[in-house]
Amino acid sequence: MKKKYENNLDMETCSNGMLEVKNLTKRFGTNVVLDNISLTIEKGKTTVVIGPSGCGKTVLIKHLIALLRPNSGEVYFKNRRIDNLNENELNRIRTHYGFLFQGGALFDSLNVTENIIFPIRQHCKITNWREVEELVKAKLAMVGLDGFQQFYPANLSGGQRKRVALARAIALNPEIILYDEPTTGLDPIRADVINELILKLQKELGVTTVVVTHDMTSAYKIADRIIMLHNGKIIASGDADHIRNHPHPVVQQFIKGQVSEDDLAVLRMSGTISQAQFLPRDFE
Numbered sequence: 001m002k003k004k005y006e007n008n009l010d011m012e013t014c015s016n017g018m019l020e021v022k023n024l025t026k027r028f029g030t031n032v033v034l035d036n037i038s039l040t041i042e043k044g045k046t047t048v049v050i051g052p053s054g055c056g057k058t059v060l061i062k063h064l065i066a067l068l069r070p071n072s073g074e075v076y077f078k079n080r081r082i083d084n085l086n087e088n089e090l091n092r093i094r095t096h097y098g099f100l101f102q103g104g105a106l107f108d109s110l111n112v113t114e115n116i117i118f119p120i121r122q123h124c125k126i127t128n129w130r131e132v133e134e135l136v137k138a139k140l141a142m143v144g145l146d147g148f149q150q151f152y153p154a155n156l157s158g159g160q161r162k163r164v165a166l167a168r169a170i171a172l173n174p175e176i177i178l179y180d181e182p183t184t185g186l187d188p189i190r191a192d193v194i195n196e197l198i199l200k201l202q203k204e205l206g207v208t209t210v211v212v213t214h215d216m217t218s219a220y221k222i223a224d225r226i227i228m229l230h231n232g233k234i235i236a237s238g239d240a241d242h243i244r245n246h247p248h249p250v251v252q253q254f255i256k257g258q259v260s261e262d263d264l265a266v267l268r269m270s271g272t273i274s275q276a277q278f279l280p281r282d283f284e
């Protein structure tokens, strides 16, 4: 089946992106997670990376900000190679990024204001506190949480915590925002608030956006372009309609939330095993 669809892999052609990944391979031991991937993230657009759990979405997005280094291949930010920079150089580059990682952890011991200014403090010494207060107010207003400055994370809902993490991600006016599973763990309404915020930030700030998700409702709503990862490769890349109508059966199974034949075989087998285990006891 793999062979048959090999020719249908959507190839990358654009070369003028905000971020570029060239022939990236990442292995952990013998586990090849990303297998010679090339990808361009276009400026000002929202790119959504989809794929089942464990397919390498987080590993890919971490390479975009050089939190992981490839075994081979290169990563470029605005035509500057970043995968081989040292941590000092990277810290400067990372001020152009905002990121909201899986779990989106806020610091529990810091209030909302202190959480939001954390990245600012890492990069400069704050002298004008009035200005900082205004900045925090503006960032919180963008996520609909002005007035929550003194709250601690424990007193916020899950959705509010994500929004504070978002306010923190935009504290340094980033050009790129990376989101890893921003709607996971939220009910559909709160998830949609996050989708709307992602759209709003992209429109109002003109930021380049990369979102990793397995939530297709979210992907269709926010994406200019969707990329699907499977077995270390990009097997599909295009707008929502292109993905909806994609001929690859793995893409169709994923977007429709269907169980694959392989998974079914495992389930049937485990059914037989548990029956075999329980049968003798049933007859005791």
Ligand SMILES: Nc1ncnc2c1ncn2[C@@H]1O[C@H](COP(=O)(O)OP(=O)(O)O)[C@@H](O)[C@H]1O
Residues within 6 Å of the ligand: 028, 031, 033, 051, 052, 053, 054, 055, 056, 057, 058, 059, 060
């Ligand atoms: N630091 C690590 N060390 C070893 N294996 C890792 C590490 N990070 C990720 N992996 C492996 O890489 C694969 C992809 O993981 P990940 O990118 O987290 O998947 P997901 O698509 O769910 O985000 C998994 O098999 C995972 O076990």
Ligand SMILES: [Mg+2]
Residues within 6 Å of the ligand: 057, 058, 059, 102, 180
């Ligand atoms: Mg992940």
